[in-house]
Amino acid sequence: MKIGELSKITGVSIRSLRYYEEQGILIPMRLSNGYRVYNETAIDQVHTIKFYLDLGLSIEKISGFLHCVLKNKETFCKEVLPIYEQKLEEIEKQLETLQMIRLNLMDRVAAIKEEGLK
Amino acid sequence: MKIGELSKITGVSIRSLRYYEEQGILIPMRLSNGYRVYNETAIDQVHTIKFYLDLGLSIEKISGFLHCVLKNKETFCKEVLPIYEQKLEEIEKQLETLQMIRLNLMDRVAAIKEEGLK
DNA sequence: CTTGACCCTCACATTAGTGTTACAGTTTAG
DNA sequence: CTAAACTGTAACACTAATGTGAGGGTCAAG
Numbered sequence: 419m420k421i422g423e424l425s426k427i428t429g430v431s432i433r434s435l436r437y438y439e440e441q442g443i444l445i446p447m448r449l450s451n452g453y454r455v456y457n458e459t460a461i462d463q464v465h466t467i468k469f470y471l472d473l474g475l476s477i478e479k480i481s482g483f484l485h486c487v488l489k490n491k492e493t494f495c496k497e498v499l500p501i502y503e504q505k506l507e508e509i510e511k512q513l514e515t516l517q518m519i520r521l522n523l524m525d526r527v528a529a530i531k532e533e534g535l536k
Numbered sequence: 537m538k539i540g541e542l543s544k545i546t547g548v549s550i551r552s553l554r555y556y557e558e559q560g561i562l563i564p565m566r567l568s569n570g571y572r573v574y575n576e577t578a579i580d581q582v583h584t585i586k587f588y589l590d591l592g593l594s595i596e597k598i599s600g601f602l603h604c605v606l607k608n609k610e611t612f613c614k615e616v617l618p619i620y621e622q623k624l625e626e627i628e629k630q631l632e633t634l635q636m637i638r639l640n641l642m643d644r645v646a647a648i649k650e651e652g653l654k
Numbered sequence: 655c656t657t658g659a660c661c662c663t664c665a666c667a668t669t670a671g672t673g674t675t676a677c678a679g680t681t682t683a684g
Numbered sequence: 685c686t687a688a689a690c691t692g693t694a695a696c697a698c699t700a701a702t703g704t705g706a707g708g709g710t711c712a713a714g
Contacts (some may be wrong), residue, residue, distance in 0.1 A: 422690065433672055451680060453691055463629045474637050477671070492644070493651035502648070506641045513634050516627050519592050526610070530620070533611035540660065551702055569710060571661055
């Protein structure tokens with residue numbers, strides 16, 4: 419199939435599909451006119467990429483294990499665990515920061531509202 | 537004082553102080569040679585700016601109420617409350633997203649580790 | 655007078671994926 | 685044959701604050 423069809427099926431924009439190729443994680447064949455041709459497995463592949471992107475992983479990280487998880491169960495790919503753990507750590511730091519900011523903001527909102535009552 | 541001194545006192549880089557000027561939230565006088573001169577109150581002002589930046593507010597937002605909070609108690613400035621509330625909402629959305637991702641990641645880490653035990 | 659420590663402006667780089675636009679070739683349906 | 689719909693590449697835009705570097709004045713001490 420050509421890029422437009424793959425885009426419609428997967429919901430991923432043509433621009434992004436081209437970008438995935440540029441980043442080396444989704445390489446299509448080419449027709450003699452230069453058009454990209456994707457086979458059926460590309461659909462799954464795009465869904466897989468999307469799934470990992472939604473987990474907050476960068477394309478660079480994804481490219482490190484995509485090849486493996488496309489052929490095996492994820493649990494088989496030893497590259498995945500450290501990346502998950504690193505991402506988890508990062509996210510937990512972000513959560514901490516955001517929660518602190520949240521408390522600060524709530525304090526100040528409360529202070530303002532209280533002051534308004536006087 | 538000149539920019540280097542203000543930078544040392546406040547811990548904010550010279551680059552950032554110049555940026556604050558560009559954004560209109562910290563305007564110094566100029567010497568005849570073009571050098572920026574800041575008065576003593578600039579120190580407090582920079583600390584205030586830093587405080588709001590650390591709350592996750594953008595310079596644009598800050599510029600909307602900085603003038604007021606520098607002259608009055610924060611609780612007096614009616615522009616502040618809606619900005620805080622909006623930011624709070626935004627942060628709570630981010631927290632939700634991150635927490636979902638975190639749970640997903642933890643699930644997958646657990647699955648991989650479990651599989652490894654077999 | 656020179657050296658070094660300041661200061662100036664201007665402007666590109668950073669993150670990261672996607673949107674958008676310009677310009678151009680190809681295919682397909684009418 | 686032509687217009688519409690597709691495809692191609694290339695390149696800039698975006699967010700936002702800060703880092704960095706080039707190229708060049710200014711000033712104080714020795």
